[in-house]
Structures are given as structure tokens and as C-alpha cells.
Amino acid sequence: MFKNLGYQIVDFEEKADIYVINTCTVTKEADRKSKQMIRRAIQQNLKAKIVVTGCYAQSDYQDLQGIEGISLIAGNEGKNTILSQLNNLPPHQTVVTVEPAKKLRKYENSIPPGSTSLHTRAWVKIQDGCNKFCSYCKVPYVRGPARSRSIKDIEKEISALNDKEVKEVVLLGINLGAYGADLDTTESTATKKVNLSKIIALINDFKNIERIRLSSIESIYLDKELLEAFIKYPKLCHHLHIPLQSGDDKILRLMNRPYNTTFFYQKIQEFKENIPDLAITSDIMVGFPYEDEASFNNTYNLVKKLEMAKIHVFQYSDRQECLANLLIDKIEQKTKKERSEKLLNLSRSLSYNFIKKWIGLKTRVLVEKEVKDREGEIYSQGTTDNYIKVIIPKLTGKVGKLVSVRLEEAYSNYGIAKVT
Ligand code: SF4
Structure with a gap:
């Protein structure tokens, strides 16, 4: 948007007139880093306009108001209008334009179509929000309820990317598998349900787009139709990022995750049997309250047994609005660190084994x-x-x-x- 109006985009290290900091709040560490970046921007040019947006701005704008030097705190839904908001700012004041996330009902495209495309790959957002309320997760409070982008709108963006000869489209969503569930009957009827598999089918027909990748999907959405899509549409990349979080049923229940380890294991096996070169990657959380040695070992062993190609490891941190905050048996930082290192070592060896399998092929x-x-x-x-x-x-x-x-x-x- 800035570029289209003739602004020059400079490196963060260079002195700029406007800084836009797109914050994250998924962990306490993300909050800390977001604040650190805001302070760095302010120090770099005291006369610059500092815009703070994204999820930390959405959820904790009161905290941010305490930082002197911020010009605008815009919520997630205000990202598209940052430029016009900037033109109307009073001097030496912090303006806050954050709409409460729980009131959001309609999908608004907060990423301008095409703005995230490289020559090779484009990230296309089709879904926002989540209704699941896992006990450790702040996302539903910050992103609001699950909302899907209209098929027409998606088709328009894909068509433009096809014209630009972008080769790979990565479909994004906060809870991608929930795509379509909220669309009204003009788009989705009992006989013609709109879901992720339908979007894959639609993109598959665009000639210049040669690959479709899913960013992340919960195991509960690995249904028969999606499996068939993998078999039917060769453009669909053989990679699934499926958050497991824990390989222990007690912890999964406390996390309010909608599956158990047996379900997860069987689903992955079913997909792997039908798609032999499928890469499975995952997110694992360590140090959730009540995660004892046995629970952690269950996670470690399940990741190993599933021969995942790579895992991302996160350490649990209390989030004020989340139910897990109330659980008493918290895990020491030292233990979280040790468990995290063990899993990262496992990830490295699994990744090596996975790549090694394709040697000569x-x-x-x-x-x-x-x-x-x-x-x-x-x-x-x-x-x-x-x-x-x-x-x-x-x-x-x-x-x-x-x-x-x-x-x-x-x-x-x-x-x-x-x-x-
Ligand atoms: S499904 Fe994902 S985004 Fe939704 S509450 Fe659970 S962890 Fe958060």
C-alpha cells in the first residue's frame, strides 16, 4: 500500500519517516520482542510516525499507550486503512483505533491481495479467527470468531496471481480447516458444502499455478475429502503441518485440544499410507502445567514414532485471559528449557532421516x-x-x-x- 503511493521502503536499520510494527502476542516472549522493536523504532527517529498494529496492539493497546512516542495503535482490522489514518493524526498524541475482536463477524481481508507474493510463491489468506479456545491460546480473544473469505474474492486473487505467473500458492488461515463452516447458504448448501477441499479444486484449475500448499491444519480436519484431494489434485503439495502440541492424553485434555493421541496417530498413519512421500511437520508445546516426565516422554516418543520431518517447539507461558493460567502445577523454566532442547535435537535427527530417505530419487x-x-x-x-x-x-x-x-x-x- 505504501509502495503504491510512492513511498520508499527502507531497511529497518535505516532512518525512516514512518515505522510500521506488526506485532505478535502468541507468547509472552512475542509480547516482549514486539515492545523491544517499538522502542528501537522510536529511538531511531524521534520525529518519525510510529504505527503499531497486529495482535499485540489488538489485545494490549492499554499497555502500549504507556510507551511515549507511538503515533497510532491500529487493530488487526484497521491494517488496510493505516495510510488514511496516518493522514489524520493529531501531533504528539497516541491515537487508538482498535475494534473489539469478539464483535467481528465478517471476514475482512487484512492483507491487501497480492502484497505477499514473490515471483515464485504467494501467501493467500482465506480464513481468520478461531472458535476452539484451547486453554493456553490467546488467539480466539485477539482474532475473534472463525470467519471465511468468500470464494469469489479468493478466485479473484488467484486469477491475478495466475496472470503474474506465480508458481506456488500457500493457503493461510488461523484455523484453515474450519474454512467454509460459517459461509452462508448462497455459497454453501447441504449438497454443495464449501470447504478447504473445494478451494484446492478451484485453484488446481489455474494453468500457471503449479503448486498449492497448506500452511497448517488441525488433525480434526483431516477428512476423507481432503485425503481424496491429495490423490486427485497433483498440484497439492505433499506436506502437512499438523499441530500436535502434546503426545500425552492427560495434557491434551487439560489443553482442551479436540483429539487424543490415538486419533492423531491413526489420522497421520492413514494419510501417510495413501501419500507415501508426505512430510509431516508439527508444533509442540513443552512445559504445559502438569506435564511430568512421563507426559513429556509420551510426547517425545509419539513425535519419533510418527517420523515427523520437523517440529517447532514452543515453551508454555501464562496468558492472562486463558484458562490454563488458573492451573496450579506450573513447570519450572529450567525444565521447560531442557525439554525444549531434547525435542529440538530429536527434530534435527528426524529431519536428517527424512531427507536421507530421498537420496538417489x-x-x-x-x-x-x-x-x-x-x-x-x-x-x-x-x-x-x-x-x-x-x-x-x-x-x-x-x-x-x-x-x-x-x-x-x-x-x-x-x-x-x-x-x-
Ligand atoms: S485451534 Fe489453534 S488458534 Fe484455535 S484456540 Fe487452539 S491453538 Fe489457538
Whole structure:
């Protein structure tokens, strides 16, 4: 939006006239980092206009009002109008334009269509909000109820990306699997239900788009229709990021997660049996209240048994509005750190094992960039359909193209390949 109006986008380290800090509040650490960035921006240019938006601004704008130097605190729904809001600001005052999230009923596209696209990949948001209220999670309070973007609107953006010859579309949502459940009968009827699989089918028909990737999906949405979509639509990437959070049933119940470990295990096995090269990645939370050694070991063993390709590990932190805050048996920071390290080590070895399995096999890589190493040798870097980061030595001039390669070497977080 700024670019379209002739503003020059500069690096954060350079002195700017306007700073926009898009904050996160998913953990206490995210809050701390958001505040740190705001203070850094203020110090960089005391005369600059400082705009703070995103989830931390949405949920804790009262805290932010205490920081001197912020010009505008805009909620998530106000992101699209930051420019016009900036034009009407009184000097030396902090203006707050935050709408309560619980009142949000209609999907508003807070990311201008096309603004998140590279030449190779575009992130297309189709859903916002969540109704699940996991006991540790602040998201439903900040993002509001689950809302889906209209099919027409999605189609319009996909069509524009197709014209720009973007190769890969990544579908985003706070709770992506819930897509369509709230759409009214003009879009969704009992016989023609609108859901994520329908959106995949729609995108599959666009000629220039060669890959469709799902950002993250809860296990409860891994239904028969989605499995069929994987089999029917070759453009759908063989990668699923499915948050497990804990591999222990007691902890899952306390977390208010809508599944147990048996369900999760069976679902993953069902998908893996039908899609043999499927990469499963996940989010795991350590140090949730009452997570004893046995519970943690259950998580560790389940991640290992499922041969996940990679996991993201988060440490539990109390969030004021969340029910888990009231649980008494909190876990020490030291234990959280140790458990987190154990899982990260496991993730590294699982990732290596996963990549190693494809050595000698042919696959296709979407080339994302060219990089020069220390010796001045150029190589291309890209990603396979099943989310393996690949380096192709000596390959040039292929950014934005899909190239056929054979994987030759495996490391813990990438593979080395040769063009075939
Ligand atoms: S499903 Fe995800 S976004 Fe929704 S409450 Fe649970 S953790 Fe938060």
C-alpha cells in the first residue's frame, strides 16, 4: 500500500519517516520482542510516525499507550486503512483505533491481495479467527470468531496471481480447516458444502499455478475429502503441518485440544499410507502445567514414532485471559528449557532421516533464489513438493522455475541435489 503511493521502503536499520510494527502476542516472549522493536523504532527517529498494529496492539493497546512516542495503535482490522489514518493524526498524541475482536463477524481481508507474493510463491489468506479456545491460546480473544473469505474474492486473487505467473500458492488461515463452516447458504448448501477441499479444486484449475500448499491444519480436519484431494489434485503439495502440541492424553485434555493421541496417530498413519512421500511437520508445546516426565516422554516418543520431518517447539507461558493460567502445577523454566532442547535435537535427527530417505530419487524443486558462497560459487536454492530445502550447486538462471533434480546428499535441514 505504501509502495503504491510512492513511498520508499527502507531497511529497518535505516532512518525512516514512518515505522510500521506488526506485532505478535502468541507468547509472552512475542509480547516482549514486539515492545523491544517499538522502542528501537522510536529511538531511531524521534520525529518519525510510529504505527503499531497486529495482535499485540489488538489485545494490549492499554499497555502500549504507556510507551511515549507511538503515533497510532491500529487493530488487526484497521491494517488496510493505516495510510488514511496516518493522514489524520493529531501531533504528539497516541491515537487508538482498535475494534473489539469478539464483535467481528465478517471476514475482512487484512492483507491487501497480492502484497505477499514473490515471483515464485504467494501467501493467500482465506480464513481468520478461531472458535476452539484451547486453554493456553490467546488467539480466539485477539482474532475473534472463525470467519471465511468468500470464494469469489479468493478466485479473484488467484486469477491475478495466475496472470503474474506465480508458481506456488500457500493457503493461510488461523484455523484453515474450519474454512467454509460459517459461509452462508448462497455459497454453501447441504449438497454443495464449501470447504478447504473445494478451494484446492478451484485453484488446481489455474494453468500457471503449479503448486498449492497448506500452511497448517488441525488433525480434526483431516477428512476423507481432503485425503481424496491429495490423490486427485497433483498440484497439492505433499506436506502437512499438523499441530500436535502434546503426545500425552492427560495434557491434551487439560489443553482442551479436540483429539487424543490415538486419533492423531491413526489420522497421520492413514494419510501417510495413501501419500507415501508426505512430510509431516508439527508444533509442540513443552512445559504445559502438569506435564511430568512421563507426559513429556509420551510426547517425545509419539513425535519419533510418527517420523515427523520437523517440529517447532514452543515453551508454555501464562496468558492472562486463558484458562490454563488458573492451573496450579506450573513447570519450572529450567525444565521447560531442557525439554525444549531434547525435542529440538530429536527434530534435527528426524529431519536428517527424512531427507536421507530421498537420496538417489528424482524430485522437482521450485527454485526460489540464487546465492553465492564464500568462494564465489553460485548455487540455487529451492524447496521440494514435500518441503525439503534443497541446494543445487552451479545452477543459475532458474529462479521461479520448477526443475527436475536427483537428491545426492542429506544434512540435518537441507539436501544437495543435481539437475537431471
Ligand atoms: S485451534 Fe489453534 S488458534 Fe484455535 S484456540 Fe487452539 S491453538 Fe489457538
